[in-house]
Amino acid sequence: MARARGRGVAAVNYPTGMNLGGDPSQALVHATTTGNFVVTLSSVDLGQGLKTVMQQIAAEALGVPVDTVIIDTADTDTGPHDMGTFASRSTHRTGNAIVMAAKEAREVLLQVAAEELEVGAADLVTDGKGNIHVVGVEGKSISVIETALAAHFKHGRTVSGRGMYLPTRSYPDPTTGKMTPANTYAHACTIAEVEVDTETGDVAVLSLKSAYEIGRAINPRMVEQQIVGGAWMGMSHALYETTEPYYPDRSHGPVDFNEYVMPGPGDLPEFAGVILERPSHDGPFGAKGVGEMTANAPIPAIANAIFDAVGVRVDSLPITPEKVLRGILAKEGEAGAS
C-alpha cells in the first residue's frame, strides 16, 4: 500500500451582488418610545446569520448598543422590498440600505437630543453604549431612551429612516461583452494538501488552508463559519458529489443520503484560515459578500494537489477514486511501455 502526498493552490475572486440582474434592497428603521430600534427588512435568513450581521451594521450606523436593535424580517406585508438572499448580496445591498435608513433616523435622534441639551446637533456624539454626549463637556449627556421618549411625547418627531440600495443595472453589450458585473470583488486563496492511496485512488484531504479578503468582517466568527463550511462543501464537490453517477446513463441517480455521498465528520481535513480586509468603496463599512465563494478555491486546489501527489490530472468533477486510479494505472502503463 503506497500513499503519495501532494499540495496544490488556487486563487480566485468573487463578485458581490448581481449588477447584471435586478439588485435592489430596502430597509426601514424606527425607534420605539423607549429607545429600541426596529429594523424592518424582507431578507430571508438561510442560516448564514444575516439577522445578526444586520443588527451589528444597524447598531454601528445608529451609534447604539447592538442589544437595543431588533431585526424584523421575512413578511411581505410589513417588510419593504428586498430582491432576495442569493448572489452574496445581502450584507452589501441590505446592509447599505440599513446604513442609509440609520443615517436618517440618527439625524432625528441627534436633533432631538440637541434640543433637550440645548446645544447644536453637530456638538453631539453617541458612545455606542446608550448615551449621547456633548463633545468636550464632561457630564453633559442624555440617554438614548430619554431622547426617544422626548421625541415621541414632547417633540412629536419620528425617529425613523428609510433606506434603499440599488446598484445601477448593467446591460452587457451583446457583441463585445462590455458590462459592469459588479463593483466589488472578494478574494480567496486556498492551499490544499492531500494524500492519495495509489492502490485505490482514494484521496484524503489532509488540510485546507485559506486566506480570504472580504472588505470588512462584520462578525469574524461568522465569516469563519462560511470559510469552514464552504471548504467542506468544496471538498465534497471536488471528490464526492454527483446526481448522475453513471452519466451519460442517467439511471440510478441517487435518491437518498446513502447514495448521494458527502464527506462525514470522519473525513475532515485540518481547516485553517486568515482574514484580510481591503474595504470596498461602496459596501457597508467596506464589507463585501463572502457566503458563496467559500467552496470555489478549495475545489481546484484539491485537484492540483492530486496532480502534485501522483502526476494524474483529472479535469472532470467529481474526482472519484476510480478516475484517479485509472490515471495512475495509465501512467504505469506508459512507464511500462517505454
Add this chain to the structure above:
Amino acid sequence: MPRVPVTFTVNGAEQAEFVEPGTVLIDILRDKLGLTGAKLGCAQGTCGACSVMVDGRLKLACLIPAERLSGAAVETIEGVDLGGRLHPIQRAFADGFAAQCGFCTSGMILAAKALLDRNPDPDRRAVIEAISGNICRCTGYEPIIAAVLVAAAEMRLARSA
C-alpha cells in the same frame, strides 16, 4: 382504517394518542404534540435530523411506527434544557458557533447527549462516531465536534466539583 391507541411519555410527560396505523414517531411529535424541535429531513432514516432518544437510546423518529411506542420513554430537544437554563451541550454549541441554519442542530445535540450520557470522556474519534448518523450541510462538522468536546469537559468539571 381504525386508528390505534398509543401511550408513551415524552420528556417525562404522559401522552395518549389515537393515530393511523403505521404513523411514525416524528409525525406524532410534530403534528400531534406540537413538538417541532425534531425535524424531518428525509423520512428515509439517513440524515439524522429526526434523532430523539427512546428508552435512553438514540433513535431515528422517522423510522419508528406508533405500534412500537407503547410504554416508551421518549426524550426530545424540548426536554434537554435544565428547567429553562441551557444544558452544557446547548451552551457549548451556542458559544462555539456550531450551527448555521439550525436544521440539524436538534439531532446533533441529541446524538451528543446520547454519547455523553454513557461516555463522559470521549476522544475526538468517539465524538465523530457518535455524530456520524447526523448530516450537516452548513458547518463542515468541525465546530460541532469541538462543541461536544467542550461540553464533555465542562460536564466532567461540574461533576467533580
Add this chain to the structure above:
Amino acid sequence: MEHVRGFFAAERTDDLKAVGSSRLRSDIAGHVTGKTQFYADRNPRGMLYLKMVRSPHHHARIKRVDASAALSSLGVVRILGHSDVPANIYTILRLIQVEPNDEPVLAVDKVRFQGEPVLAVIAESEAGARAAVAKVKVDYEELPAVFDVEEALKPGAPLVNEYHGHNYFTYESYPFRRVRHGDVEKGFAAADHVIEERYQSSPIEHAPLETTGCIVVPEANGRLTCYSDTQALFFTLDNAALILNVPFQKLRMIGGTVGGGFGGKVDVIVEPIAMLAAMLTNRPVKYAYTREEEMQVSSPRAAERIYIKDGVMKDGRIVARQIRLYADAGAYSRHSPYGTTKAAAHMPGPYTIPNVHVDCHCVYTNRTPSSAMRGFGVTIADFALEVQMDRLARLVGRDPIEFRMINAYRDGDMKAHGKVTDGAALVETMQAAAELAGWRLSDWAKRQSSLKREG
C-alpha cells in the same frame, strides 16, 4: 481565525464598535433549543397535502391522461392539470426582463425532463396523495433525448424546447454570450506556448437538510398567506401572482429561517401550484418535496464543459486566452441565461490578459433543469481556470503561486469586460495563504502588491 491587519492598513480605520465583533448569533439560542421556526413547524387544521404526478421519461409526448382512478382514491379532494392553472407558465426571468418564459407549471402536451410535473394531486393525507399519484395513468410517446451540451448543438439533435426553436438561449441575436477584448489570434501567434484543455463537471445537488416546500393558508378575508422556505419572498410573490392571475395584494409571503438554501430555493417551484390548490379548495395546502424529489427533480448546479486555450510566454505572462463554455441548463431556462452571463463576466479570472475571447453557451438538454447554486456561474469556471493555471505554471517551469502573481490583476488594469480594476487584492491574499500554509515564496513574490505592477 486571525485577522492579518497589516495588509491595506492605510485604507482602513479599525475603530468600529459593533461591526467587527464576534458576538453570538441572535438565532443560536433558538437553534440549540429546537425553537427556531422553519416553514413546516406549523400544522393548520384541515391541511391538505399536494403530491405531483411526474414524468418517468426524459423526453416524451403526452398522449393521454387518465386520472379517474386517482380521483376516486381515498381522501383525494382535487386533481389539478395544466388547464386549471390561469397562466400556466413560469415567469422567473420576466420580472428582470429576461425572456422567454419557456417552462409550464404543469406539462401540457410534452415533457422534457424526467420528473417534470404533470398533475397535482391534493388529498387529506400525505399517504393518500401518494397512493392516488400511483393510480394516475399517463400514456406517453417517448421521444429521442439528448444529454450532452455539444451534441445538443449539432444539427439534427432532438429539439428540447420548441419555445426557443433551437437548443440554446439567444443573447440578442447571438447564440452565446460574448466577450471580446484585444485579438486572441495575434496573441496566440506571438506566444511561446499554446495549449488547449477541456474541463467538465457533473450536476450536483444543493442537498439542504430541509427540503423545498411551503404551506399555503387561505385567510378569512380572501387573501392567501404562504409560509415558504423560498430565499426570495417578493420574487416568489410577484411570480406567483402572475401565474395565478390575481392582484398582487392577494398574496402574503412569510419566511422563517431556511434550513439551508445554497441557491436551490429561488426557483418559485412549489408556491404557485400550492397557492392555486389552496384557492380552489379553500383549505390549507402543504407541498413539500420528498428527499427523492429534492435529489432528482429539484434543480441542480448546471453541468458545464469548458475549453480553455491559452497562449503563454516563457517569462510566464499569459498573452491570450480563449474560452468556450457550455452550461447545461437542462430542459428549461430558469436562471441559467443569467448564470451563463455571470460566467462570461467572470472570465478570464482575476488575471490581466491583453487578449481575451469568450463564448458562453446556455444550452438546453433533457437533463434536470439546472439553476442557481452557491457560486452560480463561477464555481465550475474557477475549477477550470485554476487547474489551467497549474498546468501553465508547470509548462513554463514556475512556482504555481508566483506564476499567478505574474498574471494577477492590479489596480488600474483593464478587464476583459471593459472595466478598470479597482480594489484588487489577489496578490496579498496569496501571500497570506502562503504564510499560513508554510509555502515558501521568493523575495520577488513577497514584494508584489495589488496597488501597482512591478516588473
